Amino acid sequence: MSLQEALAGPAEQVAPRLLGALLTHAGVTLRLTEVEAYAGAADPGSHAYRGRTARNAVMFGPAGHLYVYFTYGMHTCANVVCGVEGTASACLLRAGEVVDGIDLARERRLGSTDRNLARGPARLCQALGIRLDDNGAALDGDRFQLLLGEPVATPATGPRVGLRGAPERPWRFWIQGEPTVSVYRPAKGLRPGFGAPDTPV
DNA sequence: CCGCTGATATTCT
DNA sequence: GAATATCAGCGGG
Secondary structure, eight states: OOOOHHHHOOHHHHHHOOOOOOTEETTEEEEEEEEEEESSTTOOTTTTTTOOOOTGGGSSSSSEEEEEEEEEETTTEEEEEOOOTTTTOOEEEEEEEEEEEHHHHHHTTTOOOOOGBBBHHHHHHHHHTTTEEEEEEEOOOSEEEEESSSSOOEEEEEEEETOOOOOTTTOOOOOTTTTTOOOOOOOSSOOOSSSSOOOOO
């Protein structure tokens, strides 16, 4: 089965399949521990909610490519595009554990503890050396390799981080007990205390 | 460990 | 003009 076929389903079904997958780029390999699903027109939390724009165009393309965007004036975040061509659907890569190339990752993230190397979507991009011009790159190509593994037995789920829209969709997925899973923070303006506990005992 | 704040620029209204 | 799929650094407990 090709990568594109494996990622062809809706984002919320593909997302848990990405947990435990290995992503390699520019000398660093990450084991993904936390992701979030984003759909298109039906999902107020998605960049594609109001239709296709120059920024989100890659989300509408074929699965198995990288959607990279710039936010907060200084950070980049990366998504795996899923679904079928023509639908907007993607999974945000929120956190991972460095399993190879850790010296290189440390150089890219000076001052970080090993635990925090890829703990958070912008940190993950930094550790992997992902930049804005990697937007649209193929994940089964020469530069990026994404290897799906065995499905995680019981992924934890909870509300997505930092969103004002659609907080009721529990479309954040993570591997229970992983120290690299990022910390839940409700978006500004949301009830403090909303959301699931982050680190189950 | 926790919570708060400032930085910073693209994106869409 | 407002909001943003964030992070590092700071101070306090």
